[in-house]
Amino acid sequence: MAMRQTPLTCSGHTRPVVDLAFSGITPYGYFLISACKDGKPMLRQGDTGDWIGTFLGHKGAVWGATLNKDATKAATAAADFTAKVWDAVSGDELMTLAHKHIVKTVDFTQDSNYLLTGGQDKLLRIYDLNKPEAEPKEISGHTSGIKKALWCSEDKQILSADDKTVRLWDHATMTEVKSLTFNMSVSSMEYIPEGEILVITYGRSIAFHSAVSLDPIKSFEAPATINSASLHPEKEFLVAGGEDFKLYKYDYNSGEELESYKGHFGPIHCVRFSPDGELYASGSEDGTLRLWQTVVGKTYGLWKCVLPEEDSGELAKPKISFPETTEEELEEIASENSDSIYSSTPEVKA
Secondary structure (H helix, E strand, C coil): CCECCCCEEECCCCCCEEEEEECCCECCECEEEEEECCCCCEEEECCCCCEEEECCCCCCCEEEEEECCCCCEEEEEECCCEEEEEECCCCCEEEEEECCCCEEEEEECCCCCEEEEEECCCCEEEEECCCCCCCCEEECCCCCCCCEEEEECCCCEEEEECCCEEEEEECCCCEEEEEEECCCCEEEEEEECCCCEEEEEECCEEEEEECCCCCEEEEEECCCCEEEEEECCCCCEEEEEECCCEEEEEECCCCCEEEEEECCCCCEEEEEECCCCCEEEEEECCCCEEEEECCCCCCECCEEEECCCCCCCCCEEEEECCCCCHHHHHHHHHHHCCCCCCCCCCCEEC
């Protein structure tokens, strides 16, 4: 029986959502952080989209956001020439790292001791978070503003992307190992540790490369300009979104388009699979995040599959149920923490 995709819509942002990242799976589930041009990154429960808090302190658009593996720390990159590190449990700002230009990207090492940043000044910076007063290490070599920078190969190497170039760096020697040049602007980059795969999008292309050697693995062409793509943890599927407001899901092995949904009211800027692969999140120009089921109709999070009467002829539709206490609990938390990161509670809608 055909099932209909019913995304969860997470509102609360007032400007385009330009980046998002999931934590690893923790004893409390997993978490999702979003970066937005409204300057107010938000933390949510990853499997439901329930709002937890808003990090307040930036004075400009936030271009990048990330969580460490156990979701105890968050980092954000902003147009106010700073990167900030936050306590993701209390919402407190731990440190502000001043830069000379707009910061676009941040990434923690696996042990959360170092933070990698990149931005419009074309420099990669590595901060020792245990010595915040120390000057960062700097790596130069990019010829235009850095859009994304990621640790890879157990933090022994760094991947970075500027307008049309992706570079691989050795952390120990701070030197370039190899680079890739594209004939179009690189719109996004994702690193998959399991299998050392690098996902790069440019134009209508979704390309997969070895993160160790940068050698090509395969590539797919989409019907529209793609801004972001993400590979399923089991490497079965990939999802992509871009300028035509649609989300595309492909079979990773064959490249066959499996599904497509028009789920936003503006271009899609970022998509990411959850760490368990059960859902993927998308952020858009329309100011919303949406959560989508990888397997439509599966009971998971707020989705509960309810089959219609046999003779009704209706499509089976996943039903979204909300725990009765969720909104009340969030409002209670908000009132208790009115002086910290919590503000009015954004909604999660079917």
